[in-house]
Amino acid sequence: MESGNTIPIIVEFSGGLEMLFSDERKHKLSVPAKDDQGNAVNIGWLVQHLCQEVMKDSRKEMFVLDGHVRPGILVLINDADWELEGEASYALQPDDNILFVSTLHGG
Amino acid sequence: MESGNTIPIIVEFSGGLEMLFSDERKHKLSVPAKDDQGNAVNIGWLVQHLCQEVMKDSRKEMFVLDGHVRPGILVLINDADWELEGEASYALQPDDNILFVSTLHGG
Amino acid sequence: VTQRRWPLSEEEYKRYGRQMIVPNVGIQGQLRLKAASILIVGAGGLGCPASVYLAGAGVGIIGIVDGDVVETSNLHRQILHNTSKVGMKKVDSAISNLKALNPNIKYNAHTEHLTPQNVAEIVSQYDLVLDCTDHPTSRYLISDTCVLLQKPLVSASALRTDGQLIVLNTPPLPPGNENGGPCYRCVFPKPPPAESVVSCGDGGILGPVVGVMGVLQALEAVNACSATAELTLEKLAAMDYAFFCGVAAPVKVL
Amino acid sequence: VTQRRWPLSEEEYKRYGRQMIVPNVGIQGQLRLKAASILIVGAGGLGCPASVYLAGAGVGIIGIVDGDVVETSNLHRQILHNTSKVGMKKVDSAISNLKALNPNIKYNAHTEHLTPQNVAEIVSQYDLVLDCTDHPTSRYLISDTCVLLQKPLVSASALRTDGQLIVLNTPPLPPGNENGGPCYRCVFPKPPPAESVVSCGDGGILGPVVGVMGVLQALEAVNACSATAELTLEKLAAMDYAFFCGVAAPVKVL
Ligand SMILES: [Zn+2]
Ligand SMILES: [Zn+2]
Numbered sequence: 001m002e003s004g005n006t007i008p009i010i011v012e013f014s015g016g017l018e019m020l021f022s023d024e025r026k027h028k029l030s031v032p033a034k035d036d037q038g039n040a041v042n043i044g045w046l047v048q049h050l051c052q053e054v055m056k057d058s059r060k061e062m063f064v065l066d067g068h069v070r071p072g073i074l075v076l077i078n079d080a081d082w083e084l085e086g087e088a089s090y091a092l093q094p095d096d097n098i099l100f101v102s103t104l105h106g107g
Numbered sequence: 108m109e110s111g112n113t114i115p116i117i118v119e120f121s122g123g124l125e126m127l128f129s130d131e132r133k134h135k136l137s138v139p140a141k142d143d144q145g146n147a148v149n150i151g152w153l154v155q156h157l158c159q160e161v162m163k164d165s166r167k168e169m170f171v172l173d174g175h176v177r178p179g180i181l182v183l184i185n186d187a188d189w190e191l192e193g194e195a196s197y198a199l200q201p202d203d204n205i206l207f208v209s210t211l212h213g214g
Numbered sequence: 215v216t217q218r219r220w221p222l223s224e225e226e227y228k229r230y231g232r233q234m235i236v237p238n239v240g241i242q243g244q245l246r247l248k249a250a251s252i253l254i255v256g257a258g259g260l261g262c263p264a265s266v267y268l269a270g271a272g273v274g275i276i277g278i279v280d281g282d283v284v285e286t287s288n289l290h291r292q293i294l295h296n297t298s299k300v301g302m303k304k305v306d307s308a309i310s311n312l313k314a315l316n317p318n319i320k321y322n323a324h325t326e327h328l329t330p331q332n333v334a335e336i337v338s339q340y341d342l343v344l345d346c347t348d349h350p351t352s353r354y355l356i357s358d359t360c361v362l363l364q365k366p367l368v369s370a371s372a373l374r375t376d377g378q379l380i381v382l383n384t385p386p387l388p389p390g391n392e393n394g395g396p397c398y399r400c401v402f403p404k405p406p407p408a409e410s411v412v413s414c415g416d417g418g419i420l421g422p423v424v425g426v427m428g429v430l431q432a433l434e435a436v437n438a439c440s441a442t443a444e445l446t447l448e449k450l451a452a453m454d455y456a457f458f459c460g461v462a463a464p465v466k467v468l
Numbered sequence: 469v470t471q472r473r474w475p476l477s478e479e480e481y482k483r484y485g486r487q488m489i490v491p492n493v494g495i496q497g498q499l500r501l502k503a504a505s506i507l508i509v510g511a512g513g514l515g516c517p518a519s520v521y522l523a524g525a526g527v528g529i530i531g532i533v534d535g536d537v538v539e540t541s542n543l544h545r546q547i548l549h550n551t552s553k554v555g556m557k558k559v560d561s562a563i564s565n566l567k568a569l570n571p572n573i574k575y576n577a578h579t580e581h582l583t584p585q586n587v588a589e590i591v592s593q594y595d596l597v598l599d600c601t602d603h604p605t606s607r608y609l610i611s612d613t614c615v616l617l618q619k620p621l622v623s624a625s626a627l628r629t630d631g632q633l634i635v636l637n638t639p640p641l642p643p644g645n646e647n648g649g650p651c652y653r654c655v656f657p658k659p660p661p662a663e664s665v666v667s668c669g670d671g672g673i674l675g676p677v678v679g680v681m682g683v684l685q686a687l688e689a690v691n692a693c694s695a696t697a698e699l700t701l702e703k704l705a706a707m708d709y710a711f712f713c714g715v716a717a718p719v720k721v722l
């Protein structure tokens with residue numbers, strides 16, 4: 001929002017999370033390259049952004065709990081578990097694919 | 108083989124065709140950018156190349172018949188049917204994924 | 215009037231409740247499934263799992279075509295049959311099991327193989343066809359008939375550890391109409407040479423591999439029958455074949 | 469000596485012939501399947517298709533755990549049960565059908581729910597476990613037990629039109645060994661809040677969706693039991709989780 005530079009990314013939701021995001025599984029987003037403090041935007045920033053700007057549903061706690069992605073949601077960065085990439089501190093790169101999967105329990 | 112320029116591509120086989128190619132489904136190949144006549148290499152060239160240089164199996168007719176990919180084999184260029192891309196005349200691009208699928212009939 | 219307010223019986227509400235609450239199914243989707251008739255060609259490795267999930271889902275009429283009898287070598291993958299049914303017609307074995315699962319459905323037994331002589335009369339009775347056969351000859355016969363009779367077709371096959379699935383002739387417009395979906399002959403204009411055709415008997419097959427393909431056929435059929443128009447159009451947009459039915463002339467089976 | 473040359477009966481050669489000729493199975497793979505014992509936890513939408521394909525494939529011992537009875541609302545997706553079995557224990561209903569399909573197998577009925585009290589005694593009898601349950605509590609209980617008893621675990625779930633599958637604790641090394649595969653608790657260290665957990669009863673489920681997941685569990689189990697060592701290592705290399713069992717402490721269930 002500061003800088004004119006933006007990064008195109010794809011954010012996907014599955015396992016029911018898409019219901020919180022206008023029932024759309026795939027969102028093409030353009031995010032600023034830097035946050036308000038001039039730091040590269042990371043997944044932590046993205047999660048807040050999704051919660052505040054993209055999610056229309058009022059049940060924020062189904063996505064974020066105590067400032068973190070709620071337990072039971074797997075985050076994949078370009079098909080790899082985000083734990084391999086530094087979790088919330090991973091800096092977004094152009095054309096990254098970020099997938100949020102809610103674990104299912106039915107059987 | 109003329110020019111030093113080469114193009115990296117991925118060739119995949121499935122539906123049993125992999126058995127003709129050393130039982131490997133995925134082949135990373137480096138092909139020359141131009142053929143002997145100085146034309147850009149295309150799928151037609153690739154098919155001959157696979158048949159002559161890559162296939163160890165003697166049953167060439169299971170892959171090529173009368174100079175063409177045998178009936179019953181679907182060719183996908185970057186996940187699209189090759190009929191949309193000009194079939195054998197499609198010129199290979201760097202990082203193309205060419206998939207040869209033999210139709211299965213069992214049930 | 216009572217019938218309008220409660221278009222399904224109490225038993226049906228119980229039986230299908232868990233699928234009726236799925237978004238995009240609902241009571242309308244369930245009624246469309248109940249009004250639908252589906253033909254399953256082949257009561258083998260694909261037809262067994264496909265038919266059991268379609269019977270579970272409450273399709274109104276299920277027809278099964280097969281001329282074979284149950285053999286012991288079928289049982290590792292043809293899960294509707296069982297050891298005591300060896301020697302019985304596959305169609306009769308399958309239908310007796312399906313009836314036990316869901317007696318609300320009308321089952322039609324066609325205990326003969328599809329031939330150019332009987333194919334039109336059989337296929338014409340149904341809304342949608344599942345090709346669960348195991349030879350290219352029957353695949354062209356079924357697809358050509360579906361083109362001429364304008365029936366959507368869900369075709370699957372499996373061998374060893376590989377499976378393939380393709381939804382054909384969807385939407386099923388008159389031959390030559392470019393807005394129609396491709397048929398089997400559009401995708402494979404020339405039949406494969408005989409020596410390249412490997413059967414499950416010769417090449418082998420893992421039961422769960424052909425099982426997954428059969429269940430996926432049932433899923434495509436449930437989607438096609440229960441879906442709203444928007445869903446169908448969305449699926450259509452995902453197809454990207456260049457040729458459409460009627461471009462290559464189907465054989466004359468009618 | 470005769471037994472060595474013909475390690476299977478004539479009936480078994482007939483029954484399993486089509487899968488024995490699949491490359492990577494062969495007579496050795498069939499014998500490994502016959503020597504294997506698999507526990508299926510849950511005889512519902514996942515356990516029905518999983519168990520029927522494992523019985524078809526010739527797994528030596530199949531145990532099924534479930535304390536529930538068959539209800540009409542199960543029948544659209546729980547294809548081993550049928551209308552006449554409503555009210556019967558699911559485990560008994562399932563095993564009577566599986567016996568008819570393949571009487572060569574030893575079936576163990578565990579007609580109670582898994583609890584922290586009985587889980588170790590039951591799981592310890594088997595080589596591999598399929599989690600076909602429908603609640604996070606049982607998923608952690610099963611995974612933690614599999615870690616402590618060093619059993620590989622194939623876990624699946626489904627809801628509405630989505631399905632998930634994960635192969636856990638493979639290879640099943642002692643807790644703390646970093647070369648072991650991740651467990652459920654490695655992947656999901658904290659249980660989800662209760663209000664985020666939606667059951668099939670509340671969210672709905674399409675039969676073929678949960679059906680595909682159950683058949684895929686059977687496929688993973690067949691691969692795990694019949695595969696050669698090379699295949700197993702190849703699969704291992706494809707996993708890329710950072711945490712491994714023992715990093716997060718499993719609950720004490722033993
Ligand atoms: Zn056509
Ligand atoms: Zn762990």
